Amino acid sequence: MAQGRVTLRDVAHHVGVHPSTVSRALNPETRHMVTEEIAAKVSEAAQSLGYRPNPMAYSLKTNRSLTVGVIIPDLTNPLFPPIIRGIEDVLGMHGYTAVIANTDNDFDREEIILDRMWARRVDGLILATARRDDPLLAEYRAEGVPLVLVNRDVDDHSIRSVINDDAGGIHLAVAHLAGLGHRRIADIAGPQALSTGFLRHQAYRDAMGVEGLEIDDRLIMFCDAYSIECGRRQMSDLLASRRDFTAALAGNDLIALGCYDALRDAGLSCPQDLSIVGFNDMPFIDKMAPPLTTVRIRHYDIGAEAARALLSEIDNGTESSVAQIRLPCELIVRGSTAPV
Amino acid sequence: MAQGRVTLRDVAHHVGVHPSTVSRALNPETRHMVTEEIAAKVSEAAQSLGYRPNPMAYSLKTNRSLTVGVIIPDLTNPLFPPIIRGIEDVLGMHGYTAVIANTDNDFDREEIILDRMWARRVDGLILATARRDDPLLAEYRAEGVPLVLVNRDVDDHSIRSVINDDAGGIHLAVAHLAGLGHRRIADIAGPQALSTGFLRHQAYRDAMGVEGLEIDDRLIMFCDAYSIECGRRQMSDLLASRRDFTAALAGNDLIALGCYDALRDAGLSCPQDLSIVGFNDMPFIDKMAPPLTTVRIRHYDIGAEAARALLSEIDNGTESSVAQIRLPCELIVRGSTAPV
DNA sequence: TATAGGGGTGCAATCGATTGCATACAAGGA
DNA sequence: TCCTTGTATGCAATCGATTGCACCCCTATA
Numbered sequence: 001m002a003q004g005r006v007t008l009r010d011v012a013h014h015v016g017v018h019p020s021t022v023s024r025a026l027n028p029e030t031r032h033m034v035t036e037e038i039a040a041k042v043s044e045a046a047q048s049l050g051y052r053p054n055p056m057a058y059s060l061k062t063n064r065s066l067t068v069g070v071i072i073p074d075l076t077n078p079l080f081p082p083i084i085r086g087i088e089d090v091l092g093m094h095g096y097t098a099v100i101a102n103t104d105n106d107f108d109r110e111e112i113i114l115d116r117m118w119a120r121r122v123d124g125l126i127l128a129t130a131r132r133d134d135p136l137l138a139e140y141r142a143e144g145v146p147l148v149l150v151n152r153d154v155d156d157h158s159i160r161s162v163i164n165d166d167a168g169g170i171h172l173a174v175a176h177l178a179g180l181g182h183r184r185i186a187d188i189a190g191p192q193a194l195s196t197g198f199l200r201h202q203a204y205r206d207a208m209g210v211e212g213l214e215i216d217d218r219l220i221m222f223c224d225a226y227s228i229e230c231g232r233r234q235m236s237d238l239l240a241s242r243r244d245f246t247a248a249l250a251g252n253d254l255i256a257l258g259c260y261d262a263l264r265d266a267g268l269s270c271p272q273d274l275s276i277v278g279f280n281d282m283p284f285i286d287k288m289a290p291p292l293t294t295v296r297i298r299h300y301d302i303g304a305e306a307a308r309a310l311l312s313e314i315d316n317g318t319e320s321s322v323a324q325i326r327l328p329c330e331l332i333v334r335g336s337t338a339p340v
Numbered sequence: 341m342a343q344g345r346v347t348l349r350d351v352a353h354h355v356g357v358h359p360s361t362v363s364r365a366l367n368p369e370t371r372h373m374v375t376e377e378i379a380a381k382v383s384e385a386a387q388s389l390g391y392r393p394n395p396m397a398y399s400l401k402t403n404r405s406l407t408v409g410v411i412i413p414d415l416t417n418p419l420f421p422p423i424i425r426g427i428e429d430v431l432g433m434h435g436y437t438a439v440i441a442n443t444d445n446d447f448d449r450e451e452i453i454l455d456r457m458w459a460r461r462v463d464g465l466i467l468a469t470a471r472r473d474d475p476l477l478a479e480y481r482a483e484g485v486p487l488v489l490v491n492r493d494v495d496d497h498s499i500r501s502v503i504n505d506d507a508g509g510i511h512l513a514v515a516h517l518a519g520l521g522h523r524r525i526a527d528i529a530g531p532q533a534l535s536t537g538f539l540r541h542q543a544y545r546d547a548m549g550v551e552g553l554e555i556d557d558r559l560i561m562f563c564d565a566y567s568i569e570c571g572r573r574q575m576s577d578l579l580a581s582r583r584d585f586t587a588a589l590a591g592n593d594l595i596a597l598g599c600y601d602a603l604r605d606a607g608l609s610c611p612q613d614l615s616i617v618g619f620n621d622m623p624f625i626d627k628m629a630p631p632l633t634t635v636r637i638r639h640y641d642i643g644a645e646a647a648r649a650l651l652s653e654i655d656n657g658t659e660s661s662v663a664q665i666r667l668p669c670e671l672i673v674r675g676s677t678a679p680v
Numbered sequence: 681t682a683t684a685g686g687g688g689t690g691c692a693a694t695c696g697a698t699t700g701c702a703t704a705c706a707a708g709g710a
Numbered sequence: 711t712c713c714t715t716g717t718a719t720g721c722a723a724t725c726g727a728t729t730g731c732a733c734c735c736c737t738a739t740a
Contacts (some may be wrong), residue, residue: 394725401728466739
């Protein structure tokens with residue numbers, strides 16, 4: 001491990017050349033400037049002395065921290081760890097490190113965190129917290145900060161993003177329910193200020209039309225957070241209204257779990273009394289009672305793609321083609337849906 | 341946000357003093373060296389210009405990166421996110437940042453990661469991956485690297501650690517089962533190379549004695565990883581052996597989930613045919629079928645305590661009293677245990 | 681009034697790397 | 711043989727902060 005703080009100068013002394021020569025020999029980009037023989041000697045000495053470049057010195061000089069900020073709502077939401085692993089793996093392969101921060105869905109906190117990240121001189125940011133209209137991000141974007149959104153998008157697509165095919169996923173879900181004979185399908189939608197909540201809800205309306213099913217606005221409930229509590233409350237309210245419906249689409253898996261709770265509270269059971277479909281296929285959701293039918297997203301891949309997109313923005317500048325990468329979803333049928 | 345790269349010199353120019361004076365005025369430790377009047381002017385100028393100290397320059401000069409490495413087996417294991425939040429919150433309050441890495445329980449990978457972390461000049465390390473006997477850590481320890489273990493410990497207690505009262509938790513669990521009338525209790529133990537696996541298993545033996553129950557070695561199975569698959573395999577083997585038992589202690593919640601699977605495979609059900617107790621009370625485990633009776637640990641607190649311990653080691657040097665902090669556990673009774 | 685003491689600032693070196701420019705040396709052409 | 715061309719290396723400035731030391735000036739004391 002050699003904690004010994006060996007510097008370029010030490011290596012240079014050891015080989016008998018100037019530090020700058022060592023620097024050049026060790027950098028693949030400039031290695032050709034140096035005699036093959038010396039380069040070899042330098043490499044060997046660096047190796048044997050256990051030389052490790054000082055990242056601070058490097059960063060100070062080059063103005064690149066090789067660090068990326070990753071901002072998410074909450075790490076304890078099982079949706080995010082796989083995304084983060086995707087991000088970290090790709091970043092790591094390119095010598096970058098991720099620094100993670102949680103906003104707990106608090107805008108003020110988010111502003112502070114963004115500020116702190118930028119003060120830390122991160123080379124770019126990956127955000128999973130974007131709202132559909134996010135002036136704060138627009139500001140950063142305007143400053144030319146490399147920025148990539150993951151899982152969510154902004155309405156004007158002004159920022160590069162890697163998202164799921166939310167609409168496609170919802171169409172699969174509605175088609176599945178329709179195929180089981182459900183005609184009155186409720187939507188316990190997610191927050192409409194977030195692209196995921198909005199797009200999925202719109203897709204619900206579309207898909208109902210496609211399947212030739214009637215949309216009853218009284219079967220549409222909006223959660224103001226992606227949480228079990230919100231799902232439970234909205235579903236409870238809906239049940240209390242005694243509307244007639246046999247299936248429900250939940251804004252995501254947590255909301256679906258809230259629906260489970262509400263059903264249990266009401267003495268009903270899933271899928272006998274109500275079929276429920278979630279979204280995300282978060283880890284362990286297949287172990288719940290009943291195992292949730294849900295739309296699987298590629299957690300790891302959207303993270304990995306986001307990291308790749310960010311790296312390309314860091315390398316090629318923020319001017320490069322603003323693009324949205326959309327990954328396909330897949331319907332995973334489990335025990336929470338049944339024929340009507 | 342002011343991305344403008346304002347430096348100390350800029351502030352100095354603006355106020356009309358020397359950069360070193362600005363440095364002193366802005367540092368609370370040295371602020372008294374400066375006239376109150378100038379200090380005020382400097383603060384104001386720094387504020388209005390949007391000055392943000394360059395952390396690389398600071399680190400390069402002071403040799404402190406204000407960065408801490410956190411090494412865990414796998415972020416997607418729900419046990420860790422709450423621990424990490426505890427770590428990050430405490431570190432953040434003290435101006436430190438956590439850098440997280442996953443080993444996937446691969447020793448070689450762990451060695452590489454440790455090496456890379458150290459090359460990154462982290463000021464200290466928090467590890468959740470320690471084995472009972474870990475020569476690698478001993479090396480780091482010997483080099484004087486500030487090091488704190490979280491959740492796990494090493495046998496010789498040579499490294500500061502923050503762990504749960506594993507033994508206490510197991511005693512609660514066994515007493516609970518005994519209270520329900522169970523006399524033949526199996527132990528699907530975790531890896532014995534880890535302190536958690538070892539201590540819990542030893543505690544199982546102790547507790548059985550305390551409760552006056554006979555220990556049947558044929559009811560003891562060892563998993564070589566804390567995973568659903570291992571739990572499933574060991575429980576399947578145990579069931580296949582047709583031994584007589586009415587309850588099982590699982591090494592942790594994941595192993596317990598594996599036991600669920602094995603039971604289902606065998607056409608048996610929990611808790612009717614077998615009571616199961618887990619360990620950790622990981623997030624969402626209360627939503628499983630059946631909700632798992634388990635030992636709750638203070639995820640967030642052990643993380644927070646570990647961070648505090650590390651900070652104190654960083655500040656006061658690694659020589660300070662080597663201590664083990666042990667946090668109490670609590671038994672959470674749910675639906676996976678029933679009277680015999 | 682001279683001098684010691686001390687508080688407030690400025691100066692300059694330093695942390696460890698990168699990099700434009702200068703230089704030295706070798707080879708090749710006239 | 712001399713000059714050009716080019717290549718390999720050294721020199722020194724630089725990134726932005728911190729900090730020991732020197733200095734100056736003001737006040738208190740003899």
